[in-house]
Amino acid sequence: MNISSKLLENAVNALATLPGIGKKSALRLALHLLQRDKDSVQSFCAAISGMRNNIRFCKKCHNLSDGDLCAVCASHRREHSLVCVVESIKDAMAIENTQQYNGVYHILGGIISPIEGIGPNDLNIQSLVERVNSGEVKEIVMALSPSIEGDTTIFYISKLLKDADVKISTIARGVSFGGELEYTDELTLGRSIVSRIPYKNE
């Protein structure tokens, strides 16, 4: 691609560093930004750099926050004795969007992965243990990826908490709602038979 202006080229290269945006889309976005007035582009940049520079993390659950505590941890309506342990902020958002969960969260910031060089000390595990030891937590729900790394992390945390007076559960796994048995992968289908649940006629 032949871009006549160095300034435009810099902007295109910057936009093309975003995930899922190639050179051609980046050019389209840059030309769009050029057509907007200067104030609008200024506030666009201010919103992004403001977010990166000023965002903080909740002291309790490590979620994104504008203050010391995030909205969930600060709320009196949430059940603070129920903690859902997730890998990332995105996962907490996904669970929050279901509107089915009324407890609080704990963001690990990753899962134990020796291949990627992520050990327990790189994650927010110590602060989870402290939360449990403070006595306010009654149940921990592990909502981690169904992978070897996820299972390792659950195993590691459960070992750390084996003497604590806390119930540990994991989210239910099985065939998705609307999913067809024929197209379900073997591991999921196999596990869903092994961990079958009694039929309740409600």
Place this chain on the structure above:
Amino acid sequence: MNISSKLLENAVNALATLPGIGKKSALRLALHLLQRDKDSVQSFCAAISGMRNNIRFCKKCHNLSDGDLCAVCASHRREHSLVCVVESIKDAMAIENTQQYNGVYHILGGIISPIEGIGPNDLNIQSLVERVNSGEVKEIVMALSPSIEGDTTIFYISKLLKDADVKISTIARGVSFGGELEYTDELTLGRSIVSRIPYKNE
């Protein structure tokens, strides 16, 4: 979507103003930017605001430029007597990318469209007439959209230049290379028969 942080929400809303980026993609981009280090995000914003604030337009052809003249107008290798008139910067880039054109450009900045309230005075038509009157232009190639607005603009410019000593041509229209006759729209196919060209056995 439930976004816990006001700062994140601002950034997501800003990113979602870009064309083709919805709220969900914007969230993905914002979380990606949060994971990058502060310097990288700072230079990302600097590239965009630098482009918007410092970019200039070529005094001759109105294309994007970092200086008074764009690279094409400043080049001694281009044929300055051949001017291709296009609607937008994007169109000039598309023609430049074919590497088949050795003349210079003139960007109108739009086409005459009474419905959208764009008249001849909103476009860079006067400067085109001045370029022609200065005597350096021998031929003008009209490369505008094949629409009523495009045709109107060509007609208007040709009227203005009827006394000038300049040849006016339009780019060839017809069935695309690789296009199948069966799937070509009727207008294009009809016109391609009417404006048929003599067969040359080269």
